Amino acid sequence: MPKPVLLTVDDDPQVLRAVERDLRERYRQDYRVMRAASGAEGLETLQELAARGVPVALILSDHRMPEMDGVEFLKASLPLFPEAKRALLTAYADTSAAIRAINQVGVDRYLLKPWDPPEDGLYPALDELLAEWRLTYRPAFEGVRILGSRWSPRAYELREFLARNHVPYQWLDIESEADDPDLKRLRAVVDAGAELPLVELPGGAQLPAPTPADLSEHVGLQTRAEQEFYDLLIVGGGPAGLAAAVYGASEGLRTLLVEREAPGGQAGLSSRIENYLGFSTGISGSRLAQEAVIQARRFGVEIVTQAVTALRADGPYRVLELADGSSVSGHAVILATGVQWRALDVPGLAPLQGAGVYYGAGTTEALACKDEDVYIVGGANSAGQAAMNFARHARQVMLLVRGASLATSMSQYLIEQIEQTPNIRVELNSSVVGVHGTERLDAIDVHCSISGQTQTLEATSLFIFIGAEPGTDWLSGTLERDGRGFILSGPDLMHGGKRPKGWPLDRDPGLLETSLPGVFAVGDVRRGSVKRVASGVGEGSVAISFVHQYLARV
Structure with missing residues (x-):
């Protein structure tokens, strides 16, 4: 497969050469840099690339151009390469037009001229756009393949599981009429008796109708903890859980995060979060989750893909029972399990x-x-x-x-x-x-x-x-919850000024602490939380200070 293309468009030859030079300096190893001297020429180039099946990762256009300005050009390029990232190069005086382009045309970013030095004014923004593009880009494939029907619930479950865990895969619709050699080859396996959906792993091994749990270890996801004991156990890998993991591990706590499906939680499914502080053009939930996972692992957080089935106290320790029958212990636990979508009550749905x-x-x-x-x-x-x-x-x-x-x-x-x-x-x-x-x-x-x-x-x-509801039935009899299943914490546990029943300590529960000392609830699963990504991140990070206070007393 040819390298993905970065296309820059500008009617000013000097600026065009400068942009091309800086793009080549940074990205020539992984991308092919091309240029066009007008919007019309740029569209012709994109049409040729589309006809040849060459992927386009980024289109960078100057705004002020005769005949077709940058916003018009970027809008016209959408049908040719809808997944390409689009950036508008503009002068300070045109920033209002650039902001309108973001809101109305779907431009991903605007950049100001001059951008020197590119290490400050150009590369950080383009690095972020290209990293996000790579999340959904499917190059000539050497990874997991899934053959199945678009209308198969099991096939959908597998695709969603792999996508949310950022595992590249190729989807082959068994009902497709495409002349694809891989499609024909795997169809023959099904015709010979293999059950759908059929998953083919790198190297050729095939798994008929696997569950996500069956697939986990085959695609490199860790399913068992490396140790038996940790300072901090975190259940749930949404924004709150990931924030707690980053802050906990960065402050020296041996931290294990257990996530049932995939890091990111409901926020990880968001196509665009545009009001999260620090990202002026928004960020996808998938990208936010991926960056948080990388950050957590850099600080030494261990991440395990497993369902937690029970929580119990064992003297001063807290124990999580896992779906595979194993268990793991720790000094403290943070529950960041988030919420699940509420079912629509319609017959036959x-x-x-x-x-x-x-x-x-x-x-x-x-x-x-x-x-x-x-x-x-x-x-x-x-x-x-x-x-x-x-x-x-x-x-x-x-x-x-x-x-x-x-x-x-x-x-x-x-x-x-x-x-x-x-x-x-x-x-x-x-x-x-x-x-x-x-x-x-x-x-x-x-x-x-x-x-x-x-x-x-x-x-x-x-x-x-x-709307959503917490999936906390597994905590019944262990922690106090409200009538909807949200976990009670801090002041919500004090009934008429009295501590919760069975509370063993000579102090009130701390803020975010549940009815079991040393177990904290953060994010959407906690009653009274603000259902926003930023507030979940805030609670997850703040909870670490309460964990330290708890550990200092035990």
Whole structure:
């Protein structure tokens, strides 16, 4: 496969040469740098690259160009390479136009001229864009292959598992008519009796219908702790858990993080988080999770992919029981298990989960929905972010909102972006009351609370974002929880000024501490938490100071 292309476009020959020079200096090992002297020439170049199947990673365009300015050019390039990252090179006087381009056209970043030295003004921004592009780029493949049906719940589960763990894989749809030699070869294995979905590992080994747990060790994920005892055990690898891991390990605590599925939690499924401090053009949840995992491992955090089934006290120690029958002990525990999407209570919907009905952002499904109509249920930020992501691929995105306004539950910046996206349609006062389909979703019934009418719409993809609930049943009888299952901590444990029943210490529970001393709850799983990525990160980092205080007393 040819190297991915970095294309720079500018009508000023001197600036064009300077940009090309700096790009080659930094990126020539991994990318091919090309240039064009106008928007029209740039489009011709992109058309040629698309016809030859050459990937384009980044398009960097000057703003002020005759005939076609930079914003118009970047917008025109979208159909040719929708996954390429786009940056606008502009003067300080044009920053308002650049910001409009980010909001209206989907430009990923704007850079100011002059950018010297490039180590400060150019490379950091481009490094970040290219790292994010590589997360979704699928080069000529030498990794895991999955053969299955798009409508298979097990195949969807495997794809989502690998994507969220940043394991590169190639998806082969058994119903595809593509003339692909790998598709034909693996079809023959299925015809000979292998069960779908069929997974082929690097090196050629094949796994018929594996579970994510079966696949974990084969793709390099650690499933067992290396030690029996740690200073700090963290359950859950969302933003709160990862923050706790980074701060704990950086302050000298031997730290183990146990995550059931994949680091990032619900935030890791977000296509774009645009209001997280420090990222002016936003950051994908996947990229944020990946960077946090790298940071945690750099400080020595051990990360294990396992489900935790029980928590218990053993004298001064705290013990986690794991799904494989093993256990691990530590001085202190931080629970950062987050929340799970609440199920939509519609008859017949559960059997279609993974076969047209999905909870969460469906990171692996966006490309599969190209030129289709997509329905999204929900009116909060997660639903809005998903709508913006799917709008890049789908023919139309229908946002079904039970309330009378988006303003009560969605950030204003997202509302404005949705209003400016022509293929997103918002239906207020609307809810899904029925689904149709046997092996896959065929149609949905949508009820309008204003008119009282229900209409049946053809649908193949329904994504649900209707709030969340904690999955804390495994803590029943161990920790105090509220009626919805959220963990009580700190002042919430004090009933009429009295300490929780069975509390053994001569002090009140600390802030974020649960009804079991030395066990702390952070992030969305804790009652009263603010459901934001930044607040989860804050709680995870602050909890480490309480862990130190606890360890100093025991």
